[in-house]
Amino acid sequence: MRHNARGRDNAARSILTAAAIVATAVCPAAAQRAGSALSDAGWKTVANGMRHFTGLTCPDRVGSLSRLQVLPSSADRVAGCIYQSDTGISAILRSHPSGNSAQAAREFETRYGEAGFSRLSATGAAASGISFKTGETRNGTRCETLWRFHARASDYTLWMSYTLPQQETTIGPLVTAFAAQLAENGR
Numbered sequence: 471m472r473h474n475a476r477g478r479d480n481a482a483r484s485i486l487t488a489a490a491i492v493a494t495a496v497c498p499a500a501a502q503r504a505g506s507a508l509s510d511a512g513w514k515t516v517a518n519g520m521r522h523f524t525g526l527t528c529p530d531r532v533g534s535l536s537r538l539q540v541l542p543s544s545a546d547r548v549a550g551c552i553y554q555s556d557t558g559i560s561a562i563l564r565s566h567p568s569g570n571s572a573q574a575a576r577e578f579e580t581r582y583g584e585a586g587f588s589r590l591s592a593t594g595a596a597a598s599g600i601s602f603k604t605g606e607t608r609n610g611t612r613c614e615t616l617w618r619f620h621a622r623a624s625d626y627t628l629w630m631s632y633t634l635p636q637q638e639t640t641i642g643p644l645v646t647a648f649a650a651q652l653a654e655n656g657r
Contacts, residue, residue, distance in 0.1 A: 518530050518531075535553035537553050550565065559632045561629065566624065587604050595641045598645075599618075
C-alpha cells in the first residue's frame, strides 16, 4: 500500500511537471493570466460547446474527452481549450495566427528536450507528432505529443498526454476527431 501511494505521488509529480512545461511551451499566456474572467476573452456559449469570436469552436466533448476549460488569447495564441478523459488522457487544443504553429512546435521540442525528456520512437498517431516519454507508471509509459494542423486562416496545435501501451488505440481516433472538428471550424 505504501509503495503504491509513493508511486502515485511520483506519477502525479511527473504529470504536474509536464503540465508546467506545457503551460509555458503551449500556452504561457494562460499560465500568466490564470484566474482572469473569460467573459473578456472572446468566448460565448453555443449549443454543445463554446465558440471564440475568431471562429474556434470547442465542443463539450471530443471523442472520449470532455472540455474542462477554455483559454484566453495572447500575442501568438488566439484561443484554446483543455480536455480530459476519465481514463487519464489530457489534451490542449490551441489556435494560432497562420504560420505560428511551427514556432510553438519548436519551443515544445526544445523545452521538453531541455527538461530531460527523451523523444519517443512511435508508430501510429504518436509518430505523426513530436512525441516524448515523460515518465513510467505501473500501467506503462507516460507520453506527450504535440501535433500541428493548418487551415486557411489559422494554425492549430494539439497537445496530448497519455499512457502507452494502455491507451495506444485511443490516441489515433482522438487526433482524427480533433482534426474533423478543426475542418468543421474552417468551413
